[in-house]
Amino acid sequence: MTDFPLIFSAEVARAQQNGQPIVALESTIITHGMPYPQNLEVAQQVEDDVRRAGATPATIAVIDGQLYIGLEPDQLSALAQAKGVAKLSRADMAVCIAKGQTGATTVAATMIAARLAGIAVFATGGIGGVHKGAEDSFDISADLLELAQTPVTVVAAGAKAILDVAKTLEVLETQGVPVIAVGQDSFPAFWSASSTHAAPLRLDTARDIAVAHRTRAAMGLPGGQLVANPIPKADEISSAELAPVIARAQADALDHGISGKAVTPYLLQRIFELTEGRSLVANIALVRNNARLAAAIATELAAPE
Ligand code: PSU
Ligand code: MN
Secondary structure, eight states, X not given: OOSSOOEEOHHHHHHHHTTOOEEEEOSHXXXXXXXXXXXXXXXXXXXXXXXXXXXXXXXXXXXXXXXXXXXXXXXXXXXXXXSSOEEEOTTTHHHHHHTTOXXXXXXXHHXXXXXXXXXXXXXXXXXXXXXXXXXXXXXXOHHHHHHHHSOOEEEEOBOOTTBOHHHHHHHHHHTTOOEEEESSSBOOBTTBXXXXXXXXXXXXXXXXXXXXXXXXXXXXXXXXXEEEOOOOGGGOOOHHHHHXXXXXXXXXXXXXXXXXXXXXXXXXXXXXXXXXXXXXXXXXXXXXXXXHHHHHHHHXXXXXX
């Protein structure tokens, strides 16, 4: 915890006072990752999944220059409908706060906020990574460098095929980030439970993941862990089906000259349109699955050693 001013939701403040498990949730997935009204429904469902699994959800966002750790229901609803909300990563979070503006937090910015609030575990859908064609565009998400320096365990469903997964895994290895597949040897591929890439590490239980988190802290290693949790089999979309959709979305992004932080939201929106919403159904299933695992890890970490 630091002296930086944070505003806690009532339920997060209560959980902190009582030493109960808390799971951080990001808000870029709400403002830039899914259309309204599904984004609000999903945000509410994911919060409920965390509660049902015995932990307290803390959705993170900057609203009118204040850093919120947990949103009240009316704030969540307003954010899901707000237009022109900034997408905040490590680079732009402080400027947004300094100017009194509103922004949604990416994985990187959510990790920063979670650390400030003393929250060790964070659930999301997919992380940012090395984009295809990065050798020309240099487009590498700040999420990867955040994982290397901020001690939060992030539960995601692996990396999307909009990214160059092999290069993403290479950067994570170089940066010293443990990439841990849950219950399988293959690195999960977001919409598909497995990929052609082996995961560097594997753990099978929330308890083992919590022990690994504690061990890194005890060794004084900076940085977090990436927990790659496969989408439930029943909700998968095959990579064969998605490959042409992703290729088309990428070609459209190039044609339209999309660059910088607009790339990921553009691709997600195009894939949603091209699959007539099917990508979103799978996306919702995997985020909820990640919320449940994150709650179990947070519960292990909150228990006495
Ligand atoms: N990948 C997804 N869904 C998302 C994002 C990534 O499958 O919503 C969002 C997350 O907030 C992530 C951010 O942190 O995009 C990465 O953006 P960029 O690639 O510009 O770093
Ligand atoms: Mn980028």
